[in-house]
Amino acid sequence: IFLLLPLFERRWCAISGNLGFMRGASSKCRWLGSDLIALFLRCPEVRLGFPVCIFLLSSSVNACVDVVLSGVKLLEALGLEPGDRKNHAVLNSRQDLKEAFAHFMEKGAAAERFFSDAESFHHIAQTASEYPGAQLYVGGNAALIGQKLATNPDLKILLCGPVGPKLHELLDDNVVVPPESMQERDEFHLILEYQAGEEWGQVRAPNANRFIFSHDLSNGALNMLEVFVSSLDEFQPDLVVLSGLHMMEGQSKEMRQRRLMEAVASISDIPTDIPIHLELASMTDQDFMSNIIHQQVFPLVNSIGLNEQELLFLTQSASGPHAALASWSGVPDVGVVSDILFWILKEHGKTAERASDLTRVHFHTLAYHILVTVDGYWGNQVAAVAAGARAAGTQACATETIDTSKVFLKAPLEFVTSQIEAPSKISLNPDEPVVHWHREGISFHFTPVLVCKDPVRTVGLGDAISAEGLLYSEVYPQ
Numbered sequence: 390i391f392l393l394l395p396l397f398e399r400r401w402c403a404i405s406g407n408l409g410f411m412r413g414a415s416s417k418c419r420w421l422g423s424d425l426i427a428l429f430l431r432c433p434e435v436r437l438g439f440p441v442c443i444f445l446l447s448s449s450v451n452a453c454v455d456v457v458l459s460g461v462k463l464l465e466a467l468g469l470e471p472g473d474r475k476n477h478a479v480l481n482s483r484q485d486l487k488e489a490f491a492h493f494m495e496k497g498a499a500a501e502r503f504f505s506d507a508e509s510f511h512h513i514a515q516t517a518s519e520y521p522g523a524q525l526y527v528g529g530n531a532a533l534i535g536q537k538l539a540t541n542p543d544l545k546i547l548l549c550g551p552v553g554p555k556l557h558e559l560l561d562d563n564v565v566v567p568p569e570s571m572q573e574r575d576e577f578h579l580i581l582e583y584q585a586g587e588e589w590g591q592v593r594a595p596n597a598n599r600f601i602f603s604h605d606l607s608n609g610a611l612n613m614l615e616v617f618v619s620s621l622d623e624f625q626p627d628l629v630v631l632s633g634l635h636m637m638e639g640q641s642k643e644m645r646q647r648r649l650m651e652a653v654a655s656i657s658d659i660p661t662d663i664p665i666h667l668e669l670a671s672m673t674d675q676d677f678m679s680n681i682i683h684q685q686v687f688p689l690v691n692s693i694g695l696n697e698q699e700l701l702f703l704t705q706s707a708s709g710p711h712a713a714l715a716s717w718s719g720v721p722d723v724g725v726v727s728d729i730l731f732w733i734l735k736e737h738g739k740t741a742e743r744a745s746d747l748t749r750v751h752f753h754t755l756a757y758h759i760l761v762t763v764d765g766y767w768g769n770q771v772a773a774v775a776a777g778a779r780a781a782g783t784q785a786c787a788t789e790t791i792d793t794s795k796v797f798l799k800a801p802l803e804f805v806t807s808q809i810e811a812p813s814k815i816s817l818n819p820d821e822p823v824v825h826w827h828r829e830g831i832s833f834h835f836t837p838v839l840v841c842k843d844p845v846r847t848v849g850l851g852d853a854i855s856a857e858g859l860l861y862s863e864v865y866p867q
Contacts, residue, residue, distance in 0.1 A: 451633030452550025453576040453605060454559070455528030456517045457848055460490055460581025460600055461589045463517055471590025478673035479639070480504040480602055483513070490600045494583050496716065497595040498698055499847075501671035502602045503639035510604035514577050526849070527559045528578045530632035530668040533852035537780075538860060539563035547624045549617035550633075551576050551607035565624075569616040578603040580848045596755060599847045601671075605636055610644075611652055618655045621663075628859065629659055631690065632668040634681060645677065649685055656689045661746070664864050666692040668855055669699045678706035687737050691766075691864075692749035694855035697721045700752060704729045709736075710809060720756045723804035724812055727833060730761045731807075734831050738763055749862075753777065753854045756799040760834045760858060768863035771823045774834045776861045777854040784853045785841035793839075800837030 464487055474495055475488040480502050493500045504510040517523055527536045535546040539561035546564045553575030557566060581600045586593065607613075611633060621629075634652075637645045659665060667690040672678055681687060682703065695703070697717055705712045710728045730750050738747040748766040751774075752759045758781075760774040779791065786795045805812035806826050815824055817837065824835040 451529040451605075451636055452532035452548060452552055452556060452570075453528040453578045453603070454553070454556050455526045455578050455580050455848060456514065456523055457526060457580040457582060457599075457846065458517055458520050458523040460494070460583050461587065463513075463520060463579075463581060464490065464589070466516055466520060467513065471592065474592065477502065481506060483509065486513075486602065490581060491589065491592050493598070493600050494587075494589065494594050495592045497585075497598050498717075499598050499671065499696065499851075500600055500698065501635060502600075502673075503636075504602045504604045505639070507604050510602075514579060517579050518577070525555065525559070527556065528580075528848075530670055530852050531630055532556070532560070533849045534630050534632070534668065534856045534859075535564055536561055537849075537853050537856040541860070547620060547626065549613045549620060551613060567616060567620050570613055572607070576603070576605045576607055578605065582847055584843070597841075597844045597847050601848070603636075605639070610640060611637065611648055614652055614655050618658055621659060626663060629663055629665045630668065630859075631656070631665060632670065634667075634686065635670040635672045638672060638674055638677065646680075649677075649680065653685050653689065656686065662866075664692065665690040665746070666694065666855070666859055668852065669693060669695040669703075671698060672702060675702075675706040678703060682707045682737060687747055688743075688745040691746050692751065692859070693733075693747070694751040694753070694851065694858070696752070696851055697726070697754040700726065700729055704732070709733075720799060720801065721754050722808065723757070723759075723801065723835070724806060724808040726752060726754075726759060727806050727828075728809050730759060730833070731828055731831055734761060734763055735829065739766070751777065751855055751858045753781070753851055755838065755840055756801075757835060757837050758854065762832050764830050764832055766865055766867070768865060769861055770832070770834045771825070773858045773861040774836050775823050777858040778836045778838045780853045780857040781850055782839040782841060784850055785844040785847065787845040791839055795842055796839035797842055798837055799840050806833070 467483060469483060469487045471487070471491060473488050474491040476492050477485045477489045480486050480489060486504070489500070489502060518525070527533060529550060531550055532548055535548050538544050539546045542563070544563060548560070548564050548566050549570050551572050552566050552570050553572055555575045557571070560566065579602055583594045583597065583599070585596045637648060640648065656665070667686060687693070701714060701717065704710060709732045711725050714725070730752055733750055734747065737745060739745045748763040750761045752761070758774050758778050760770050762770055782791050782796055783789065786792060788795065800817070803814065803816045805814050810828070813826055815826070817824065822836055826833050
């Protein structure tokens with residue numbers, strides 16, 4: 390067995406507490422109070438054994454500096470008043486910005502958009518970076534995954550993306566940047582955060598989340614992709630992580646299609662014995678997503694990571710199951726999510742008849758995570774999905790371990806595994822926090838998340854989750 394991380398020792402730790410809920414007439418569970426929140430869950434505490442080799446990871450292609458601050462306070466600093474709530478595929482003005490921010494804040498949903506006006510964006514970015522309390526972090530899905538994994542001393546990361554002086558300063562020492570990736574100016578992404586219950590005009594956020602926007606031309610054109618692929622021969626990675634396709638939506642349709650074809654050609658040059666993980670992000674162009682799914686990128690990668698917004702957009706773009714669902718209402722239904730995940734691997738994953746390498750999907754939403762794999766290709770997924778859930782709780786709360794006083798359980802205590810097929814009904818067992826079921830050669834691993842009550846930072850959680858899931862996964866040689 391080829392291990393993404395060569396040796397582990399698993400030890401389970403108990404998080405003790407009281408489990409309290411009552412059943413109403415609708416058979417739904419309701420919590421009685423914070424003192425009875427479900428905390429009797431177990432999480433994997435994984436200690437690394439002596440590695441037999443250094444784990445190398447190549448991460449491409451998007452990297453930037455994240456400017457993180459309160460979304461409401463930035464909009465107020467810009468003199469923008471609350472008003473209409475409207476989704477915009479591309480932000481062309483400050484008016485579009487405030488409408489899109491309010492739209493997603495009301496839903497408590499993460500989103501990312503391109504801001505088309507360079508001059509206006511740079512003025513907003515300057516205001517944001519100078520705002521008291523604004524913080525600068527490593528940004529970009531690829532860079533965030535690499536930065537998360539680089540905290541392990543046994544890992545060496547190659548990051549190919551547009552790296553400016555500030556980003557280079559922020560990167561971990563274990564992250565190697567090729568000289569060709571260095572540039573004089575940083576690409577800035579603005580991360581507008583909001584807290585659960587925060588209000589702006591008539592909008593009240595149901596949970597904490599963030600809205601991201603940028604005028605990022607380097608990442609949008611995948612400028613570093615060729616540098617990345619040419620570096621692989623020398624670096625000899627054990628795993629490749631790709632991201633940044635969503636940034637291409639800021640390009641013209643012709644430019645986007647041409648660059649995507651060039652990206653596909655470059656990805657095809659990666660040796661087939663190196664697993665490739667693709668991290669998706671918020672997108673708005675269904676035709677572009679359909680191309681990625683059907684004929685472009687999905688068949689070339691082994692694994693993808695995505696959240697509930699990206700999952701729903703994916704099935705809508707490709708006319709998959711539950712495509713008529715306009716949006717999620719509250720916690721995404723596990724049966725609906727499972728149907729879509731099953732369809733991804735059954736219709737677009739690897740089979741004896743289909744020339745596709747896709748065998749794994751890591752889904753994460755606020756309340757729970759599901760790791761889905763085609764049988765025979767991946768191992769250790771119980772630890773992988775649980776480690777991802779643990780990372781969500783610790784990173785959001787900025788704690789080394791799960792602090793039971795700072796988290797709560799939002800996952801359903803009972804659910805069905807499908808809304809299409811004859812489903813199994815599952816009740817969560819505190820003694821077995823990872824639930825497993827099987828469907829036509831595809832395995833599902835589900836775990837609830839201990840959700841941070843007052844998150845310190847919401848951006849990058851999905852990347853941290855995917856990073857941990859990959860770290861604790863095994864890839865079987867074929």
